[in-house]
Amino acid sequence: MVKNIEVVAAIIQNEGKTLCVQRGPSKLAYIHEKFEFPGGKVELGELREDAIKRELREELHLNTEHVYYFMTVEHAYPDFHITMHAYLCPVENRKIVLTEHIEALWLNLDELTSLDWAAADVPIVTKLQAN
Numbered sequence: 645m646v647k648n649i650e651v652v653a654a655i656i657q658n659e660g661k662t663l664c665v666q667r668g669p670s671k672l673a674y675i676h677e678k679f680e681f682p683g684g685k686v687e688l689g690e691l692r693e694d695a696i697k698r699e700l701r702e703e704l705h706l707n708t709e710h711v712y713y714f715m716t717v718e719h720a721y722p723d724f725h726i727t728m729h730a731y732l733c734p735v736e737n738r739k740i741v742l743t744e745h746i747e748a749l750w751l752n753l754d755e756l757t758s759l760d761w762a763a764a765d766v767p768i769v770t771k772l773q774a775n
Contacts, residue, residue: 646720646724648725649724649727650726650729651726652692652695652699652728652730653683653729653731654681654682654733655681655732656681656700656734657733657735658734660752661750661752662753662756663748663750664751664759665680665682665704666679666745666747667745668745674722674762674763678761678762679749679761679762679765680761680764680765682703682745693711693731696708696733697711702743703742704740705740706739706740711732712733713730714732714768716729738750756772756773757769
């Protein structure tokens, strides 16, 4: 039985730049030190919009008032299936504190493909660049 995980991801943007964060070392080779959009699991009974705001406070010490649905990605990793709901999250400044990631980059949309992304995040990058 494949484990299904529902998560949210934040496309954090400020003055034309998008935040990209790098995962730390992982025993799962397919996400080891890959770049991703920050976020995490949706807790039981939690609204997705509330989950993204909570995750940003926990992972980046970042508060955001407005989140806008962008897309949903379904992806099968070797040992689990992920349903990832991505939200655009405009912020007024770039002040963040990394608590779970090893690197943070603010990039223009045309620079996003220069990074080694987690597979589930690739469709988000593609759609961002197409818009």
